[in-house]
Amino acid sequence: MTVLHPSSASSAHLAVEAVSKHYPGQTALETVSLHVERGRYVVLLGPSGSGKTTLLSLIGGFTMPSSGIIRIGGQDVTDLPPAKRPTTTVFQDYALFPHMTVAANIEFGLKLRGLKADARKARVATMLELVGLGQHGERSIQALSGGQRQRVALARALAVKPEILLLDEPLGALDLALRRQMQDELHRIQRQMNRTFVHVTHDQEEAMALADLIVVMSHGRIEDMGPPRRVYLRPATRFAATFMGESTQIEGRIHGQDGQSITLETEIGLLRGMAAPSSGAMTDSPADTQGRIWRTGDKAVAIIRPENIRTAPESGQAMGQALVYETVFQGNYVRVFARSETGQTFVLHSPAREVPASGSTITPHALMDDITIVPAQED
Amino acid sequence: MNTSQKRGAGGWKQLACKGLTAAYMAACFCFIFAPVAVLVLFSFQDGRLPVPPFHGPTLHWYAQALANDRLLSAMGHSFLVGAGSAFLSVVLGFLAAYGLARYRFRGQTLVRSILVLPMAVSYLIVGMGLLVMASWLNIAPSLWLVCISHVVINMPLAFAICSAQFNPAQVRMEMAAGDLGASLPRVLLQITVPMMAPALSAAFILCFTLSWDEFLTAFLLSRFDITLPVAIWGLLRGGLNPQTNAIGSMVFFGAAALALGAEYLMFRKKSS
Numbered sequence: 001m002t003v004l005h006p007s008s009a010s011s012a013h014l015a016v017e018a019v020s021k022h023y024p025g026q027t028a029l030e031t032v033s034l035h036v037e038r039g040r041y042v043v044l045l046g047p048s049g050s051g052k053t054t055l056l057s058l059i060g061g062f063t064m065p066s067s068g069i070i071r072i073g074g075q076d077v078t079d080l081p082p083a084k085r086p087t088t089t090v091f092q093d094y095a096l097f098p099h100m101t102v103a104a105n106i107e108f109g110l111k112l113r114g115l116k117a118d119a120r121k122a123r124v125a126t127m128l129e130l131v132g133l134g135q136h137g138e139r140s141i142q143a144l145s146g147g148q149r150q151r152v153a154l155a156r157a158l159a160v161k162p163e164i165l166l167l168d169e170p171l172g173a174l175d176l177a178l179r180r181q182m183q184d185e186l187h188r189i190q191r192q193m194n195r196t197f198v199h200v201t202h203d204q205e206e207a208m209a210l211a212d213l214i215v216v217m218s219h220g221r222i223e224d225m226g227p228p229r230r231v232y233l234r235p236a237t238r239f240a241a242t243f244m245g246e247s248t249q250i251e252g253r254i255h256g257q258d259g260q261s262i263t264l265e266t267e268i269g270l271l272r273g274m275a276a277p278s279s280g281a282m283t284d285s286p287a288d289t290q291g292r293i294w295r296t297g298d299k300a301v302a303i304i305r306p307e308n309i310r311t312a313p314e315s316g317q318a319m320g321q322a323l324v325y326e327t328v329f330q331g332n333y334v335r336v337f338a339r340s341e342t343g344q345t346f347v348l349h350s351p352a353r354e355v356p357a358s359g360s361t362i363t364p365h366a367l368m369d370d371i372t373i374v375p376a377q378e379d
Numbered sequence: 380m381n382t383s384q385k386r387g388a389g390g391w392k393q394l395a396c397k398g399l400t401a402a403y404m405a406a407c408f409c410f411i412f413a414p415v416a417v418l419v420l421f422s423f424q425d426g427r428l429p430v431p432p433f434h435g436p437t438l439h440w441y442a443q444a445l446a447n448d449r450l451l452s453a454m455g456h457s458f459l460v461g462a463g464s465a466f467l468s469v470v471l472g473f474l475a476a477y478g479l480a481r482y483r484f485r486g487q488t489l490v491r492s493i494l495v496l497p498m499a500v501s502y503l504i505v506g507m508g509l510l511v512m513a514s515w516l517n518i519a520p521s522l523w524l525v526c527i528s529h530v531v532i533n534m535p536l537a538f539a540i541c542s543a544q545f546n547p548a549q550v551r552m553e554m555a556a557g558d559l560g561a562s563l564p565r566v567l568l569q570i571t572v573p574m575m576a577p578a579l580s581a582a583f584i585l586c587f588t589l590s591w592d593e594f595l596t597a598f599l600l601s602r603f604d605i606t607l608p609v610a611i612w613g614l615l616r617g618g619l620n621p622q623t624n625a626i627g628s629m630v631f632f633g634a635a636a637l638a639l640g641a642e643y644l645m646f647r648k649k650s651s
Contacts, residue, residue, distance in 0.1 A: 062554060082558040089558050095551035099573045109559030160559060 012071070013038035013196050014059065014164055019068030021054055021220075028054040030220045031068070036198075036213065041190050043207040044200045045243070046217035052200045053168060055217070059198060060166045061085045072163055086163035090170045094153040096141045102152050103128070103137035109160040127155040130189060147178045154186075158193060165190075167199040171206060183209050204244050208232065216240045224279045233305065236279040238374050241303040246335075248309060248346045248364075250302040250319070251376060257294050262373045264302050267342040268320035273302050273371030292375075299376035306335065308370035309348035311356065316367035322346050324356045338362055415631060422624035440625040450626055453610035457591055460522055460606055464529035465586035469579055471530070472537025477571065480545040481553075498535045505531050506596035513600070520602045528596035533586040540585070544578035577644045584641035588634050 012035035021029040029051045036042050044052040057063040059070060061082040070078050077085050088109070096105050103124050110120045128134050131151035136144070144152065150170060157165055170186075171179045187210055190197045201207055207214050208228040215225040216239070224231055224240035235241035238249070252266035257275070264271045278292055294300075310316070322338035333349045336356060340346070346364050356362050423436040444450055475494055479487060497505065509528050513520065549571065556570045557563075572579065594608035601609060607630065614623050 060558065062558075082554070083560045083562070087558075089555065091551050091555060093548060093551060095548070095555040097552055097556070097570060097574075099576075108556065108561075112560040112565075156555075156559070 012036060013040075013073060014042075014198070015069075015071040016055070016059065017069045017071070019055075019058060019065045019070065021051075021058060021063065022066045027220050029058070029065075032220070032222055034215060034222065034225070036196060038196055039194050040196055040212045041187070041210055042196070042198045042213045042215060043211035044198065044215045044217060045202070045204060045207040046223075047202055047243070049219075050217040051220040052202075052215075052217045054220075056089075056166050056168055056198060056200045059164070060087050060089045062089075087166055088157035088160060088162040089166040089168060090150075090153045090157050092169045092172055094149045096149055096152055096156070098141050100141070101137065102133065102139050102141065102144070105141065105152055106156045106159050109156065113160060123159055127159045130158070130192070131155045132185070146174055147182065150174065150182060151185075154189070158189070158195075162195065164196045164198060167197060169200055169202070171201070171203075179206070186210060208244075216243055218243070222279060226277070226279075226281050230277070230281065233370075234274065234277055234281075234372050235303060235374060236276050236281065238301050238303070238377050241301075241372070241374060246306050246347050248304045248306070248348070250304075250344060252300060252302065254294050254296050254298045254300050254373075256296065261368060262294060262300070264300055264373055266302070266344075268340060268344055271302050271317060271319065271371065272368045273373040274369060276303075276372050276374040300373050301376050303372045303374055304366050304370060306347045306349045307333075309346060309364045309366050311348070311350070311362045311364060313363070313365070315365040316370070317365060319346070319364045319366065320344070321361050321363055324358050324360050324362060327355055327358060336362075338364065418624050419628045419631070422621055422628045424621045424624070426621070428619060428621075440621040441629075444622050444625040444629070447622070450607070450610055450614075453605050453607045456522055456604050457607040460526050460529060460597075461587040461590040464526045464533060464590045465583045467526075467530045468533040468537040468586045469541075469583045472534050472539075472582065473541045473572075473575070473579060475534075475538050476541035476545060477567070480542065481550065494538050495535045497531055498539075502532060502593070502595040506599035509596070510599050520600050522601060522604050522606075524600040525597045525606060528600055529586075529590040529593060532593065532596070533589055536589070537582040537586055540578055540582040541575065544575055549574055581641040581644040584637050584644070588637045588641070591630070591634060591637075 014034070014036040016032060016034040018031050018033055019029060020027070020031055032051070032055060034042075034055075044055055046052045054063060058065050061077065061080055061084075065078065068078075069076060072086055082089075097108065100108070106124045106127050107120050110123055115123065124137065125134075128137055131154055133148060133151050133155070136148065141149065141152070150173075153170070167186075171182050174182060183206060186197070186199075199210060211228050213225060214228050214231045216223045216231060216235075218239050223243075224236040226236075231240060232244045235244060241247050241249070250264070250266050250268065250271060252264040252271065255263040255265040255270060257263070260275050261272055262275050264273060275292060275294065320340050320342075322340040322344070324336055324338045326337040327350075328335040328337075329352070330349075332352070334352055334355045336346075336348050336350050338346045338348070338356075348364060350356065420433065422440055423438070424440070425434040425437040479491055479494075505528055509524060509531070510520070513524055518524065552574065553566050553570055556566045561569065592608065593606075594612065597606045598609050598612065605613075607626075611623055611626060614620060614626075
């Protein structure tokens with residue numbers, strides 16, 4: 001799996017090229033480019049107003065871009081209406097047709113494609129089976145639970161064999177347990193159908209559970225994109241680091257660079273970490289992280305995930321002393337919050353049986369490999 | 380002991396309150412329905428004048444009304460005008476409401492206001508305006524003109540009813556249908572209209588009822604073929620006659636049944 005650069009864009013299944021969307025007085029998307037291979041599960045992740053839903057709506061054809069081109073399977077679809085695009089959408093509120101049965105909902109798109117009655121019936125049965133609603137074909141929509149409606153919406157959208165399935169916060173209305181279950185099912189169905197899925201969410205756990213490729217968005221731009229593991233452990237920007245989960249963030253200035261390792265000068269001393277990759281990097285190997293230029297004296301931030309901070313000596317670089325001021329029990333681990341004399345806060349995960357007491361002093365340690373240095377954002 | 384006394388006094392007060400409320404409600408209904416009740420009662424009058432005293436029941440006047448060709452043909456005309464104008468009003472009102480609900484454009488509020496404005500214009504003005512225009516265009520008064528005037532009067536109502544029933548969830552259903560490959564006419568016919576069916580039927584029935592009842596423009600704009608209210612007016616000019624009571628009773632019960640039907644459809648829509 002490699003990121004496709006514009007030169008090889010023709011082989012991308014979905015290509016979004018320098019797309020912008022402006023509304024009077026505001027910019028929803030600013031020169032966004034995205035290339036996705038066939039059969040990938042892409043998750044657009046970001047807070048509300050980040051432009052993720054606008055991007056999905058542009059791919060689906062419900063919104064026209066102000067500039068830029070969208071290609072699906074090499075074909076320029078920028079000017080095509082939704083009906084003419086090889087995409088279908090699962091809407092946030094499912095948008096099922098309330099006056100039709102479950103089977104009629106799924107059959108709707110098939111009828112429009114002129115399938116014979118026998119073929120339609122067989123296809124509807126297959127789809128019902130796929131989403132685990134085999135016996136519910138003749139039910140009315142009103143008689144279904146939220147989770148079942150979600151499945152019908154999925155079956156209806158997939159029945160017409162779209163090249164790309166678009167999902168707009170499809171699990172937002174479900175409770176936590178059901179959401180987990182549907183995540184697993186979505187994953188299974190995507191593998192089984194081997195189609196490209198583009199899924200919008202603001203839940204980073206959902207994104208990590210589902211995605212082959214996470215696209216982190218903010219203020220109409222792509223902040224970072226890559227496989228979940230890379231984006232979580234080696235984020236490209238401070239925003240991506242913050243949005244993907246908790247972290248300890250230590251501000252400082254670039255002191256020196258040695259290949260991919262960077263030394264940061266901070267209030268708690270010199271700290272060595274790994275240079276952040278550029279957005280779009282699929283791995284954190286040197287080849288993917290060489291894009292950036294680091295100048296001595298530039299402001300930068302060290303990002304450390306809570307599970308990578310240890311309190312035992314000889315587990316990497318010591319980061320001064322800190323006073324524990326709060327511990328939060330989470331079941332299989334405890335979140336520990338500590339603050340140094342300089343005001344630097346640390347958050348770390350500690351096994352439940354060896355939790356430092358509130359008021360005690362700890363010495364946080366981290367390995368160079370577990371520290372990512374990202375440029376400080378001036379905003 | 381003490382508490383039970385208190386409860387007793389409270390109980391009396393409550394009862395008195397309930398009694399007053401009930402009496403007030405009865406008085407209201409009496410005020411509204413007494414004239415109708417009198418009309419219906421004297422349609423069974425066994426005598427030549429529909430005034431007290433009541434001489435005992437007979438169906439004679441109903442038989443006479445139903446044997447009156449002029450009344451029956453007027454009823455037929457009213458039915459045609461009512462159904463035709465209601466159908467046109469609902470189609471036009473629905474399409475206008477759809478356009479305004481689904482598309483954003485400059486001057487939208489103005490268009491909306493102009494659409495509902497005829498509600499505030501008196502029937503007399505509508506009728507006279509159409510009459511002037513028709514004579515200007517050399518069109519003779521006819522049932523067609525009556526039908527047009529009823530569309531003018533009722534379309535704003537149909538528009539308002541349809542407008543109130545559009546919601547964002549429906550927009551997404553229409554988007555979903557379009558996404559699956561449906562053209563706009565197909566989306567309208569297979570998704571929007573079935574979803575709006577209760578509102579559309581309610582609007583149709585209301586428009587029909589109003590058209591069925593309407594006298595002023597029907598009087599101004601018809602000549603040889605007349606509608607039922609105009610025919611009744613003609614009968615009344617010859618003096619009071621239990622036959623008019625009989626025809627009035629039949630019209631009343633017909634209209635009441637339709638109005639109840641419309642209410643039922645709207646209510647069912649809201650509760651579901």
